Amino acid sequence: MSALNELLRSWRHQLHIHPETAFEEVRTAAFVAEKLKEMGVEVFTGIGGTGVIGRLKVGDGEKTVALRADMDAIPLNEEGTAAYKSQCPGKMHGCGHDGHTVTVLGAAKLLSESRDFNGTAIFLFQPAEEPGRGARAMLKDGLLERFPIDEIYGQHNNPALPAGTVNICKGGFASCEDNFKIEIHGRGGHASAPEKTIDPLVIAAQVILALQTIPSRSAAAFEPVVVSCTELFTDGAHNAIPSNVTILGDCRSYSKAAGQLIEKRMREIVAGICEANGATFDFLYTHEFAPTVNWDGPVEAVIRAAGHVLGEDKVDGNCSPFMASEDFGAFLEKVPGAFFFLGGAVGDQSRDLPLHNSRFDYNDDILELGARVFAQLIRERLPK
Structure with a gap:
């Protein structure tokens, strides 16, 4: 040595x-x-x-x-x-x-x-x-x-x-890290009477699945993009449909343009699904790390x-x-x-x-x- x-x-x-x-x-x-x-x-x-x-x-x-x-x-x-x-x-x-x-x-x-x-x-x-x-x-x-x-x-x-x-x-060596928070506001109620509620959990499920169309259908085929929903919180119970659901997650890409695309499409998807189901929402998207571009x-x-x-x-x-x-x-x-x-x-x-x-x-x-x-x-x- x-x-x-x-x-x-x-x-x-x-x-x-x-x-x-x-x-x-x-x-x-x-x-x-x-x-x-x-x-x-x-x-x-x-x-x-x-x-x-x-x-x-x-x-x-x-x-x-x-x-x-x-x-x-x-x-x-x-x-x-x-x-x-x-x-x-x-x-x-x-x-x-x-x-x-x-x-x-x-x-x-x-x-x-x-x-x-x-x-x-x-x-x-x-x-x-x-x-x-x-x-x-x-x-x-x-x-x-x-x-x-x-x-x-x-x-x-x-x-x-x-x-x-x-x-x-x-070029792109390490990705950016963007974080998001989606709050979906519906109307809770008894689990036995879903017709009297606006179920934010079902809406959240639709949102989570739809977000995966961003890398597969919105980003260019050779543009590396990852959208991950990582946490889900509700104010419901085993026999109560919640009024509010929060989705947290993380996005990765190698350019500012890709990050802006993700944010834009995410907001549009959440807005569209919530409107279709009679719910409202709050949306927060933050840029934590810049991409490392050599x-x-x-x-x-x-x-x-x-x-x-x-x-x-x-x-x-x-x-x-x-x-x-x-x-x-x-x-x-x-x-x-x-x-x-x-x-x-x-x-x-x-x-x-x-x-x-x-x-x-x-x-x-x-x-x-x-x-x-x-x-x-x-x-x-x-x-x-």
Whole structure:
């Protein structure tokens, strides 16, 4: 094991023991700031709440490239058995943000020691990725005005891909996440006399089925769209037809236009079915995460840099996009850049658990690999 690998492992284990959820990353931010200062990197804190920026300028180059890591944990009780298991009940690094943070710290360490680039490297440590609010909080707090950025790069570990491999694609890489709430108001009554009611449960059933025509009949055939009704609530009882039904759900797509189409058609479908049945409704549709849409040039840059570090055979530059969401997309709406997966699977089912599993643990063996890919990106995008 290299000295760098051993150091990065120890850093990650310290963060893993003390997970902090969205906008509470005070201890984590302090840890990051301390390590950056030890490297001689200029540090700025409190951006977007608990966000941290490290800035390393070398030479006279005018271009600035950022490497982003997310810092927050998830509200889940850890059930693993590692010596560095979470000491915070109900909180754990079950998505690997501890590993992401350390990976960017590792890149900062490599670059601060080698200083073999010309320009400015930004090490961006973001709070609150899980609820999709951290990137926007940093942007709202003047991130790009204070630290103009020409390109930005990020990565997420993927325990379903072989360790030490990179997956990336041009265009839509991670979907947006939109949430909806549909409240249907009918007229309740005794279950024995449905003719005297306006049954919102039957209407809700019609709505739930009809919403599935949006991906199948409203979206283009090759436009990935997912509409999922995930929760149903009523104010009825086993012998009482309810007066009100609430449907909650989640929608996914890869473009703003698709999200707007879903919202428009959903409202039209609900309105039409409710009118046909004599019911009224309330409708709320919110855009939680922007889609993560990779820029072509930065994708090619990731493919080259990862190929140089890992080997060209370890890089898939035309992978399938995925339907989960990542708030890195908010940065890509403002700045050219790219987001990629770094594989972490070791081929052991007992270890290769999915993200957000209560026993998930980041594969420490990929920490140095990720750091070296990021450092190589800086060198190639800011050549001497």
